Amino acid sequence: MNIIPEAEAKIRIAKRIARKFSESSKKIIINLGVGIPTMVADYIEGGNVCVQAENGMLGVGPVAPEGMADRQLINAGRQPVTETRGCCYFDSSISFGMIRGGHIDATVIGAFEVSKTGDIANWVIPNGKQLGVGGAMDLVSGAKEVIVAMTHTTKDGKPKLVKNCSLPVTGIGEADMVVTELAVFCFEDGEMVLKEIAPEASLDLIRSLTEAEFKVDANLKTMEV
Secondary structure, eight states: OOSSOHHHHHHHHHHHHHHHHHTOSSOEEEEEOSSHHHHGGGTOOSSSEEEEETTTEEEEEEEOOTTOOOTTSBOTTOOBEEEEEEEEEOOHHHHHHHHHTTOOSEEEEOOSEEETTOOEEOSOOTTSOOOOOTTHHHHHHHSSOEEEEOOSBOTTSOBSEESSOOSOOSBSSOOSEEEOSSEEEEEETTEEEEEEEOTTOOHHHHHHTOOSOOEEEEEEEEOOO
8 A cells, every 4th residue: 555655655764764863962873774774874964973884884975976986885785875074994893893882873774574562574584585684683682772664564555563573583672663654653661652643644544554553642743754
């Protein structure tokens, strides 16, 4: 069920997450996964956010404009990117040391499913294309905050926010926030709470497209798009 065109939905999700980071009053280091999370770097504003990529880059900028790409300068998704001021490079052992050592303030990852208690399944669909878990398990356990960026439903309209994950789990109870094109949820005391709702959506629509049980925040806001 595509209420919002897919390309527009992805941009909306990326912008909403970028706005969260851009509002930070202190210096933070974040990691962006492959897919929608990678797009977040294109919309971050201000100088307090430094993007780390597990392939060994600290200071990842937006995707490089066409004709200006350096194929040796890439993010974790192998996209050619630009550098931000002070950018530096190191090997993957140092990069994962940052992640495992708790030095990443937040990570943004995609997901196939997120459960009502914050379990995340994002690395494999059995009998489908298998690329391996990559750094996802390290990131969900090592980052101080885990934000999931994903469309609200699958391409055939099935909910991605589910009661229990049916796919192999990457991390148990690790999600802190989920941002879709239709809503923003946070996990508080083991429960999923609806914080923001898209202007095109209604609470009834969100309930119909969300298998997981959730509470509605008393100060429910309209998502800025």
